[in-house]
Amino acid sequence: MPKFEDCLQQLEKIVEQLERGDLPLEESLKLFEEGMRLSTFCRKELESAEGKVEILLKQNGKLQAEPFESTTETSNGRRSEQRSSETALHSK
Numbered sequence: 001m002p003k004f005e006d007c008l009q010q011l012e013k014i015v016e017q018l019e020r021g022d023l024p025l026e027e028s029l030k031l032f033e034e035g036m037r038l039s040t041f042c043r044k045e046l047e048s049a050e051g052k053v054e055i056l057l058k059q060n061g062k063l064q065a066e067p068f069e070s071t072t073e074t075s076n077g078r079r080s081e082q083r084s085s086e087t088a089l090h091s092k
Contacts, residue, residue: 011038
């Protein structure tokens with residue numbers, strides 16, 4: 001099983017190659033497919049890690065379980081937090 005960091009590094013290389021725009025169409029399509037595969041793998045690994053963090057928080061008696069909150073950048077450059085429905089319910 002490949003490591004997350006290795007897959008992410010390979011994905012970054014693919015993006016750089018595709019952004020240059022100097023590849024033949026067929027090679028670009030192959031790289032795009034590989035990039036999508038790597039992206040899916042990385043996303044699943046991150047989701048798994050997020051679940052493990054939440055489980056660890058639930059097992060510690062002193063800490064209240066809170067799902068991991070991811071921060072994303074919006075189209076206007078502002079950062080926003082994405083919260084799970086579980087967190088939203090607890091904050092009401």
